[in-house]
Amino acid sequence: MGCKMCEKPKVNHRKGLWSPEEDQRLRDYILAHGHGCWSSVPVKAGLQRNGKSCRLRWINYLRPGLKRSAFTHEEEAMIMKLHAIMGNKWSRIAMHLPGRTDNEVKNHWNTHVKKKAIKIDGSASHDTMAKSLGSDDQSLRMEQFLDENNSQILLSETSASLESFSPIPCQSILNVTNHAQSQRTPQPPLPKVLFEDWLPMFSDNGGVNRRQESTSNSEALSPQLLQLDMISTDDFLHGFEAISNSGGLIQPQYGPVDLVSSNETYAGFESTHHMFVDL
DNA sequence: AAGCGCAACAACCGCCGCTTC
DNA sequence: AGAAGCGGCGGTTGTTGCGCT
Structure with a gap:
């Protein structure tokens, strides 16, 4: 119910x-x-x-944190690569693109990238790959493999421009509170809107939504690319103005998190765990 | 200036799996 | 165990904006 x-x-x-x-x-x-x-x-x-x-x-x-800017070449390349592996799993692809939504990725694919993909290698994208992989299960394993290897393979194959951003293991970037671990021990519920929803972007266990968690641990996408270096501060802060505009205070039940200053907010994200407030 | 066609984006729909009762 | 409701996903449709004639 x-x-x-x-x-x-x-x-x-x-x-x-x-x-x-x-x-x-x-x-x-x-x-x-x-x-x-x-x-x-x-x-x-x-x-x-x-x-x-x-x-x-x-x-x-x-939702705060969304990029509203045009897709970069790097992002497009990433989409093409990931689509070749995963097919139309837009939500999973989007997990690898911080600040992008599945809908955005899907639309972008249908309008831009699809044409390019066809141009570049005909059906070398999903259709061929899907056949060679044989099953969803296998593609899933491939995805896991890529995740485990921080998608270095993807990146190394991609155009030279991609070389400019190397995925840094998220732990090294973010020193994030280990959400997976924290879930094992009883914790006060996260303020859903601001934090839990963003976990795919920041958390150690990447973009694992509840369904994925509940279906199979093996599906857990380990540290996502989390290429926060791809996100400019401006992009990253997009949407936070909303917080500022609304007074910057999370209501009492979620603890007194002062988000008035976007600088502070960002600083808060850099040290991240400030966002997970124990009440 | 008006009409048309196309591209891009936003939103809806239907289905599925999960959770709760 | 089964029904009901929810969240999430992917496909599809609707709307808007822009360029061309």
């Missing part, structure tokens, strides 16, 4: 493009309270949308 919080009257849900006011409402609400149960979000935020729509809007557009 769903959560009890989700009991709601039947609403005629609005569809179509989001207005700035709706964005603001959703952003304000989630920054203040976290999303919790998505289906209750629109009710509580005073939106005539369904929960899915809110979730999608947040994930694809409003």
